[in-house]
């Protein structure tokens with residue numbers, strides 16, 4: 001079988017890795033840009049000892065998706081920088097709300113006091129959940145905002161859930177599906193009539209034994225065991241997360257996988273022998289295609305032959321995010337220590353959040369922060385094509401207002417990331433099922449992985465690649 005992977009982001013490279021492991025060669029990965037990694041991009045200032053990440057910076061070592069990534073990281077022998085649960089960056093999370101920085105409670109004790117921005121102790125919303133029945137009509141889906149409001153009240157929806165959604169996908173919790181983040185809680189609520197009731201019942205009834213999921217034939221990955229024993233909350237990589245795609249590309253090259261850069265696929269069609277791709281004006285026939293492309297990019301490629309599939313792919317919306325990395329001399333500028341802060345959308349500010357990079361990792365005495373802006377509200381705040389200067393000025397104004405840092409950064413970098421995060425709006429799961437049903441019913445030799453379909457985090461997209469590859473039949477079967 002000749003297989004092609006479209007996209008050299010982390011999902012496409014991972015698909016290459018799992019295809020190689022399952023089927024061997026020949027295998028080619030086609031990437032449109034002159035580099036691999038997609039949204040993962042690290043800028044390491046070795047002489048000054050600090051790192052800018054314009055995309056992801058940490059990975060969670062949790063559950064099967066976390067264990068799966070650690071297996072890959074172990075195979076690639078990457079130098080990990082763990083952040084244990086006791087570290088200040090794991091313990092301290094903040095909001096900027098009602099004109100002040102609010103430290104969120106990080107222990108059960110914190111549930112009994114009244115901490116701003118909340119107007120009552122946090123155990124009260126839990127009582128609300130316990131004493132409020134489930135919905136009469138069973139819902140297939142709803143927004144995560146409406147679910148949180150129904151179960152815990154408006155304050156939790158506004159000040160806990162909405163900023164969390166901004167932090168994960170830069171989206172509006174009123175549009176994002178509850179299944180994006182709380183699928184199990186939602187299903188337990190539908191089954192048992194409440195979130196807490198569901199959590200308690202399911203502890204006894206629905207226990208999943210991770211060792212039985214069958215992903216790890218050789219037993220749990222060693223690094224995952226280490227992460228559990230040492231209680232890691234998250235981890236980064238010594239030279240930044242871009243080390244992961246770069247090393248993976250090197251590994252694939254050493255195993256004779258052809259990774260072709262600056263090779264944008266312009267069209268994709270299918271026939272009885274397989275698929276044909278137009279790449280750099282050449283017609284490339286293959287027997288199977290694994291696409292890791294953003295949904296709107298794949299939609300372009302298939303629209304001539306499969307307009308209906310193209311239309312369904314276009315129904316997955318994306319948002320633009322501005323990421324501004326800033327470096328200051330000295331490490332006394334931040335008055336609060338922690339991972340960073342999020343700004344709830346009810347505050348109506350252009351800033352989604354600020355990450356305190358130099359609290360998470362050693363930055364050789366520099367203060368490094370990253371301001372994230374826009375997301376679902378990009379157009380409202382910035383209109384069409386704002387200049388880098390405008391964006392930098394807005395970020396600096398809010399760094400002053402929120403963190404009281406008056407001075408200009410010594411060094412900064414502005415990235416406008418167009419259509420960088422897919423939005424799993426209400427109905428997303430059904431939409432993805434219907435896209436995959438279409439591919440199955442027309443027997444298209446096409447598999448889909450990547451951030452558009454099975455989760456937006458690094459762990460999700462690597463696992464998505466693995467699962468799609470493992471669904472392909474082995475030769476002779």
Ligand SMILES: Cc1cc2nc3c(=O)[nH]c(=O)nc-3n(C[C@H](O)[C@H](O)[C@H](O)COP(=O)(O)OP(=O)(O)OC[C@H]3O[C@@H](n4cnc5c(N)ncnc54)[C@H](O)[C@@H]3O)c2cc1C
Nearest residue numbers: 007009010011032038039055056057265450451456457458
């Ligand atoms: C600002 C930001 C912060 C994030 N933070 C975190 C975090 O802290 N932790 C975490 O786990 N996740 C985080 N994520 C999510 C994570 O970065 C993504 O899930 C992941 O990088 C997506 O990888 P991918 O391979 O699916 O897609 P992409 O990175 O989008 O890769 C797709 C690739 O396809 C290529 N391509 C497009 N069209 C074509 C074509 N026609 N032909 C050939 N190639 C094409 C593109 O050039 C690109 O390289 C963050 C994302 C962003 C944007």
